[in-house]
Amino acid sequence: MSDIPGDLKFQKSHEWARVEDAGQVRVGISDHAQELLGDLVYVELPKVGDKVEAGASCAVVESVKAASDIYAPVSGEVVAVNGALADKPETINEDAYGDGWLFVVKAGNPDELDALLGPDDYAELIENDEH
Amino acid sequence: MTKQTVLNATHRAAGAKMVDFGGWDMPLHYGSQIEEHHAVRRDAGMFDVSHMxxxxxxxxxxxxxxxxxxxxxxxxxxxxxxxxxxxxxxxxxxxxxxxxxxxxxxxxxxxxxxxxxxxxxxxxxxxxxxxxxxxxxxxxxxxxxxxxxxxxxxxxxxxxxxxxxxxxxxxxxxxxxxxxRPELAMIAVQGPNARAKVLGLLHADDRGRVDKLGKFVATEARGPNDMPLFIARTGYTGEDGFEIIVPEQHAVALWDALAAAGVRPAGLGARDTLRLEAGMNLYGQDMDEDITPWEAGLGWTVALESAVHDRELGGRDFIGRAALEKQSAAGVPRELVGVVLEDKGVLRHGQRVVTPSGDGEILSGIFSPTLGKAIGFARVPTGAREGLRVDIRGRELPLRVVKYPFVRDGKSCI
Missing domain, CATH: 3.30.70.1400 (Aminomethyltransferase beta-barrel domains)
Structure with missing residues (x-):
C-alpha cells in the first residue's frame, strides 16, 4: 500500500489536489491510479489560460492500456502545465505525487475543495476498490 | 467462472496484474509492460500461452x-x-x-x-x-x-x-x-537470446538437434529432469525463439528453470505490442467472421494454387474458396494497411480513419515501445494511401501508410 501525502485532497476519480500559495491548486493523478493504468505513454494537457470547471474533463492521460479523462478538482484558470510530461510521461508512474503533477489551477471558488476526500477517506476508497 | 492455467499461482506470486482474457485469468504484466517488451526485443522473455x-x-x-x-x-x-x-x-x-x-x-x-x-x-x-x-x-x-x-x-x-x-x-x-489436449501447457520463449537459454536446459543429447531446428519446425526433446517437451521454432513477437508444449504437471518446473536461466516473465500486454510491431494480426481485432483474408492483409496465407493431391482438379476445394474468388473478381472493397502517427498520441482500436475515398477505422493500435510512437493496422477503402487522418477525440491527425512489419530483429523498418 503506497503512502499518501497528508496535504492532498482527492476526487473519487483519482485526481489529487494540493493547495499552494495564493489560492493555487496543483493537480495530478494518484499513485493508485497510475498503478491501475500501467505504463503512461501520452498526456494531453490544457493550455495556460484555459478555464476549467470542477468535475469536468480537462486533460487526458494514456497508458499502454487505455486513455483516461482527467477531471478538474476545482474551477478556475490554468496558470501552469507540466510540459516535461510531453517527452517523459513515465514520470507519472515514477513520482505521481511529485514530478508527475499535471497542471496548476488558480481556484475561483476555494469552497469546492471542501467537497474533496481527505487522505484517509481516499485510502479507504481504494482499499474497497481492491476488494 | 474464469479459467486458470496451471501457472496461475506462479504469476500471482510474481506480482502479476491479472486480467480476464477470453474467459481466462491471465497476466497482463508483472510490473511494467514496456520493460517486458524491451526484455523480449533485447534479451529473452517468456509468456504463458497455456490458454491456447x-x-x-x-x-x-x-x-x-x-x-x-x-x-x-x-x-x-x-x-x-x-x-x-x-x-x-x-x-x-x-x-x-x-x-x-x-x-x-x-x-x-x-x-x-x-x-x-x-x-x-x-x-x-x-x-x-x-x-x-x-x-x-x-x-x-x-x-x-x-x-x-x-x-x-x-x-x-x-x-x-x-x-x-x-x-x-x-x-x-x-x-x-x-x-x-487440455492437459498440455504452453510456454513461448522469445527474444534474441531465447534459443540459447532454452538449449541450456535440454538434455545434452537433444541440444544439437534442437539447435539446428529450422524456422516454423517442431521437434521433441527432453527438458529439465527429462520432462518431455514439444519444441517449435515459432512465435508471435517477431523475435527468434521457441514455443514449448509441455505436460502441465511439468509446466511450473519448466517456467522456474527458464526464470533461473534469466528469461523474464512477460504478460499479454507486451505480447500485444510485440506482435503488432512484428506486423502480426490478432483475431477478433484485425479480422473476424465477416472479414475475408483479402481484407485483413492475409492474402499471403491463402493458397489458391492446386495442391499435390488434386492437381488435376485445378485447385483444392477449401471452405470459403468460392467466396474468395468471387470477391477477387468483383474487387475487394477494403484492405488492411499499416499506419504510423507522427504526432504525439496513441492509436486505439475503433478510432475513425478519414481518407479521400471514404472512412475506415483503426483495428489494432498501440504506442510502440521500440519506435516511441503510435502504430497500428487500419482497414480503409482499397487503394487509399495518401491523405489519411485519424480522429482522436475530435482532432484529426495525419497518418502515414507504411509497409509492415514495423520492427524486425529489434530494428525499425519504417
Missing part, C-alpha cells in the same frame, strides 16, 4: 481433410515437424480463426506426449467432455503401418468452442479423430 487450445488430428484422411478445412495448403508442409500458418474460413470467406498446423509423424499410439490416464483438475476445467472428441475413428488409423502421419493444430483460446465445433463438424465426413 491444442488439438490433435488422427486418421488416414487427415491431409485431405486439412486441404478442405484450411485456406493455406498443408501440402506446403513436406517434412515432419513443419508447420503452416492458415486461416480457417466459413463459406462466406470470413475468418473463423487463424491457427498453426504442424505435420507430424509417429510410430504408434496417440501422438506426443502420450495422454495420461486421469486428467488433472486444470485439464477438466479446460475441456468439456462433450466436445473433447468428435468424429469417428477410421480402421486404417489402428493399423500397424510403419510411420503414420498426424497433425497438431493450435487455435486461439477465445474461439475454442466454435473452433472445436467447426473442426468436429467438418472432420466427421473424413473420419478424422479430433482430440483436444
Amino acid at each position: 487450445t491444442v488439438v490433435d488430428l488422427h486418421g488416414a484422411r487427415c491431409r485431405e481433410f486439412l486441404g478442405h478445412l484450411l485456406a493455406n495448403d498443408i501440402g506446403k508442409s513436406k517434412k515432419p515437424g513443419k508447420a503452416i500458418y492458415s486461416c480457417m474460413l466459413n463459406e462466406r470467406g470470413g475468418v473463423i480463426d487463424d491457427l498453426i498446423t504442424y505435420y507430424l509423424e509417429e510410430d504408434a499410439g496417440q501422438g506426443w506426449p502420450a495422454r495420461e490416464a486421469g486428467a488433472s483438475a486444470t485439464a477438466e476445467a479446460k475441456a468439456s467432455p462433450d466436445i473433447r472428441r468428435t468424429g469417428r475413428v477410421e480402421s486404417a488409423h489402428d493399423s500397424a503401418d510403419s510411420k503414420r502421419e498426424w497433425f497438431r493444430v493450435v487455435v486461439n483460446a477465445a474461439t475454442r468452442d466454435k473452433d472445436l465445433a467447426w473442426i468436429g463438424k467438418q472432420a466427421a465426413a473424413y473420419g478424422v479423430e479430433v482430440t483436444e
Whole structure:
C-alpha cells in the first residue's frame, strides 16, 4: 500500500489536489491510479489560460492500456502545465505525487475543495476498490 | 467462472496484474509492460500461452481433410515437424480463426506426449467432455503401418468452442479423430537470446538437434529432469525463439528453470505490442467472421494454387474458396494497411480513419515501445494511401501508410 501525502485532497476519480500559495491548486493523478493504468505513454494537457470547471474533463492521460479523462478538482484558470510530461510521461508512474503533477489551477471558488476526500477517506476508497 | 492455467499461482506470486482474457485469468504484466517488451526485443522473455487450445488430428484422411478445412495448403508442409500458418474460413470467406498446423509423424499410439490416464483438475476445467472428441475413428488409423502421419493444430483460446465445433463438424465426413489436449501447457520463449537459454536446459543429447531446428519446425526433446517437451521454432513477437508444449504437471518446473536461466516473465500486454510491431494480426481485432483474408492483409496465407493431391482438379476445394474468388473478381472493397502517427498520441482500436475515398477505422493500435510512437493496422477503402487522418477525440491527425512489419530483429523498418 503506497503512502499518501497528508496535504492532498482527492476526487473519487483519482485526481489529487494540493493547495499552494495564493489560492493555487496543483493537480495530478494518484499513485493508485497510475498503478491501475500501467505504463503512461501520452498526456494531453490544457493550455495556460484555459478555464476549467470542477468535475469536468480537462486533460487526458494514456497508458499502454487505455486513455483516461482527467477531471478538474476545482474551477478556475490554468496558470501552469507540466510540459516535461510531453517527452517523459513515465514520470507519472515514477513520482505521481511529485514530478508527475499535471497542471496548476488558480481556484475561483476555494469552497469546492471542501467537497474533496481527505487522505484517509481516499485510502479507504481504494482499499474497497481492491476488494 | 474464469479459467486458470496451471501457472496461475506462479504469476500471482510474481506480482502479476491479472486480467480476464477470453474467459481466462491471465497476466497482463508483472510490473511494467514496456520493460517486458524491451526484455523480449533485447534479451529473452517468456509468456504463458497455456490458454491456447491444442488439438490433435488422427486418421488416414487427415491431409485431405486439412486441404478442405484450411485456406493455406498443408501440402506446403513436406517434412515432419513443419508447420503452416492458415486461416480457417466459413463459406462466406470470413475468418473463423487463424491457427498453426504442424505435420507430424509417429510410430504408434496417440501422438506426443502420450495422454495420461486421469486428467488433472486444470485439464477438466479446460475441456468439456462433450466436445473433447468428435468424429469417428477410421480402421486404417489402428493399423500397424510403419510411420503414420498426424497433425497438431493450435487455435486461439477465445474461439475454442466454435473452433472445436467447426473442426468436429467438418472432420466427421473424413473420419478424422479430433482430440483436444487440455492437459498440455504452453510456454513461448522469445527474444534474441531465447534459443540459447532454452538449449541450456535440454538434455545434452537433444541440444544439437534442437539447435539446428529450422524456422516454423517442431521437434521433441527432453527438458529439465527429462520432462518431455514439444519444441517449435515459432512465435508471435517477431523475435527468434521457441514455443514449448509441455505436460502441465511439468509446466511450473519448466517456467522456474527458464526464470533461473534469466528469461523474464512477460504478460499479454507486451505480447500485444510485440506482435503488432512484428506486423502480426490478432483475431477478433484485425479480422473476424465477416472479414475475408483479402481484407485483413492475409492474402499471403491463402493458397489458391492446386495442391499435390488434386492437381488435376485445378485447385483444392477449401471452405470459403468460392467466396474468395468471387470477391477477387468483383474487387475487394477494403484492405488492411499499416499506419504510423507522427504526432504525439496513441492509436486505439475503433478510432475513425478519414481518407479521400471514404472512412475506415483503426483495428489494432498501440504506442510502440521500440519506435516511441503510435502504430497500428487500419482497414480503409482499397487503394487509399495518401491523405489519411485519424480522429482522436475530435482532432484529426495525419497518418502515414507504411509497409509492415514495423520492427524486425529489434530494428525499425519504417
